[in-house]
Amino acid sequence: MTLQLNETHDVNLRSWVTSANQPDTDFPIQNLPFAVFRRAGSHQNFRIGVAIGDQILDLAAAHAVHAFAGFTELQGGHFTAAVNAPNLNGLMQSGAPVWSALRLALSRVLREGSPLQGSLHACLSPQNTAEFALPAHIGDYTDFYTSIHHATAVGKLFRPDNPLLPNYKWVPIGYHGRASSIAVSGQHFRRPVGQTKPPTVDEPVFGPAKRMDYELEIGIFIGPGNALGDRISMDQAESHVFGLCLLNDWSARDVQAWEYQPLGPFLAKNFASTISPWVVTLEALAPYRTGWQRDSTDPQPMAYLEASSLRSSGAFDIELEVLLQTSKMRETGTAAQRLSLSNFRHSYWTVSQLVTHHTVNGCNLNAGDLLGSGTQSGPAPEEAGSLLELTEGGKKPLQLANGEQRIFMEDGDTIIMRGWAKKDGAARIGFGEVSGTLLPAVI
């Protein structure tokens, strides 16, 4: 499935929700991402919403005023149940024809001149008075390792002579993560405690982690799954992907270094992971497809990881930014400072390759499962997606504009990640942001 551009991508479309027509909005009418929300501080049930400008359209309320009449894919009990659910799992399960019809219907009723403007106006609420929940019940979470720049930089710190392991260019390396500790943007979490082994002593010590880090990732929400034992081919892979979000895979590097051999990261990662509330569909990102390249000196993908459209349009051109706001910046009213800017197009493996590889052995995916791309570091040092890389393993402090320094995170630090796709001749497609704050450890 390679989505073609259609009327919903027209750069000239304008919405009667006028904030959606601002050139710098993340959420023009060409985007239409999904989230789960309610009025902040209320005890209402969470509901599915669609971003339009600085507003949220309540999807169930829109359905109730017949906004989707005339679309056969958007009728019946399954669809009604899916849009009235407190999470996106039902809509994720419903499949690409429903997603595409819903996008077209939303695009039409939110356009300037829509006859439904009057009735839909009452289905809007401002984003700045909303609180969000996780977009889906996440059954299983898998994290990949798709930036060769990240893998090389991190590998150098652990194995200077042999930074990239022999399997890296053949296998989309991944591992299972913890689903229960994933939360939506705004998460505040305690600095984890545990075992670490400082290089200067013979025995491990117990206490708060000292090398706290973030990881800049794209999250991939699975749509319809596959039965146990079935495989998903490259040509079918994208029909199993509902959309993308931002993901911060918090990491305690000192815990990780001591625990990770031979079975991989565990307590270094499972105390918290944070995702953006908004899930941007692959269809919204169609204008930002880009070619995926593999150096001729590198191994080419095995046949099961190849597809005819891979080289022309297998990747996505999405800018990814990390910002830091320290306690001191908050106290002094200083804006968050950018730490790095990277791009998802640098990924060594594509979204389709991750889905296909994950299922090649018959492993079953389910609607709402989350895949992480792994830290999206670009080729240049300033495109690194973690402090571990930016500070060269803690050896080179970051000098901040307000005079502070950072090697790893300090208590009170908030990390903000943003993502967007932008180019001439297409509407800007934004991801909003994911933020999270490190609180002091409780001993």
Add this chain to the structure above:
Amino acid sequence: MTLQLNETHDVNLRSWVTSANQPDTDFPIQNLPFAVFRRAGSHQNFRIGVAIGDQILDLAAAHAVHAFAGFTELQGGHFTAAVNAPNLNGLMQSGAPVWSALRLALSRVLREGSPLQGSLHACLSPQNTAEFALPAHIGDYTDFYTSIHHATAVGKLFRPDNPLLPNYKWVPIGYHGRASSIAVSGQHFRRPVGQTKPPTVDEPVFGPAKRMDYELEIGIFIGPGNALGDRISMDQAESHVFGLCLLNDWSARDVQAWEYQPLGPFLAKNFASTISPWVVTLEALAPYRTGWQRDSTDPQPMAYLEASSLRSSGAFDIELEVLLQTSKMRETGTAAQRLSLSNFRHSYWTVSQLVTHHTVNGCNLNAGDLLGSGTQSGPAPEEAGSLLELTEGGKKPLQLANGEQRIFMEDGDTIIMRGWAKKDGAARIGFGEVSGTLLPAVI
């Protein structure tokens, strides 16, 4: 929480379900494990059942005839909802006082002379006409690595000079596994395909895994969880454990060897895992508590992994057996052949230590989560819990009694695992069995 013996453990108790009084039954009245079942081939909803001899007591039906009247812990809407659910999550969530009251109530009404025998008789159905579902919705699955004998034997194959890594004796090594592909005993699954790299060639190849293996494990079902950020202390750990089952963690060793660095096993493990239908409570196992030892030459556990009762009664004495039935054995009516016999008491870390370590960083557990103990190999070579160990990495074929040989599993092989606790002066507590069958690959 260290459970004391009480009237439910009395070796002299007899049930009016006479099959429960056979000396070799897995399910005497002193056991009372839980499962989720329905009549085989029916389209009924799955229900919670309790094993008694060769029968299953329908828990909701027993509740409906007031079998639990007189126990204040077993009244009210929460309890009624929990026993009427199609999985054990509600009962797991309800906590140790409810589990203990329910065990006492079941013990009393199933005893010889119970006035409820007449009405409860109609709540029984034979195990041999039942089909089972997973006992719980498993939110997250974590697999540990608690046999030092397994870790050393496997480590020798990969790193002859350095079999046991420096962290092993300090950290209960664990990693996250795949929840979606866990199924109940009777699972048939396809031989997985994927990338492997034979040592004789320079590049990886694609095809069916050749080194298919099982892993003999104990599964640990979590009861009430902990909030994200909270820790569970050693003293509290067992109040968060509902019970134990048998777990076969199928492994594709050639896939594992090629993919596992640096982030751990992934496709080598996530195509299938199989558990026994019956979950045996810790209270049923109280007579089989045994001391947990740590050699004086080994590092003693860090303070957070210590408890006053650890050395006297931290471990469980549970025999664990692996049997193989090949296609040829089935065709010729030959019984399955034992491959090994081990014991859970050899575990280097206890159930409480796994729960406490898992949450020391604030990671949240939820009712129904499953922890795997890791392969339970004992100190002697014939106690090895995997073919990898029994055949010394595939170098020493196993000679079977019917003339067949095995290095790794062949298509059509069924692996059966059994577990039981037995000693003079206490009733035998059995786990039943977990079986699974390898089907040919689909290319």
